[in-house]
Amino acid sequence: MKIKITGFALLFVILTACQSSPQQTKQEPAHTSAKTLSTKQNNLYNPRLSKQAEQTAKKIKGVDEAVSVVLDKDISIAVKVTGFDRFKLKSIKKELHEKIRREADKKYTIHITTDKKIYKELSDLRSKLKAGSIAPEEQKKKFEKLNKDMHG
Missing domain, CATH: 3.30.70.1350 (Cation efflux protein, cytoplasmic domain)
Structure with missing residues (x-):
């Protein structure tokens, strides 16, 4: 039973950590990517x-x-x-x-x-x-x- 709960908690942490927040997506265009740098x-x-x-x-x-x-x-x-x-x-x-x-x-x-x-x-x-x-x-x-x- 403990293994199932621990496994579920670990899976929950991994899935929530991989999601991007709206703030991160807004900041991304402000930074210059390698492609933009190359174009400049x-x-x-x-x-x-x-x-x-x-x-x-x-x-x-x-x-x-x-x-x-x-x-x-x-x-x-x-x-x-x-x-x-x-x-x-x-x-x-x-x-x-x-x-x-x-x-x-x-x-x-x-x-x-x-x-x-x-x-x-x-x-x-x-x-x-x-x-x-x-x-x-x-x-x-x-x-x-x-x-x-x-x-x-």
């Missing part, structure tokens, strides 16, 4: 132009790898240059800037760096943007910091 990011982040900028950078002689993020009106590109090509960094950056300027609208500001630390940070930011795991305010803040660091 897509308004700022331009993956198509970012991929195009990376491909352009990789075509330049001396550039081994490239990572790019296009957010709002800024194009930030970090490239890896190794070996004797490191002696030609200035000309590589200039050539890349000219090619990107021809391909993109004039409204974009172009930032280019060969700094390895910024390359890694920009790559991490791009991964987070693709995954949609970063808030729009935080992405803008990190991106602006990276752009500031690129110019010293």
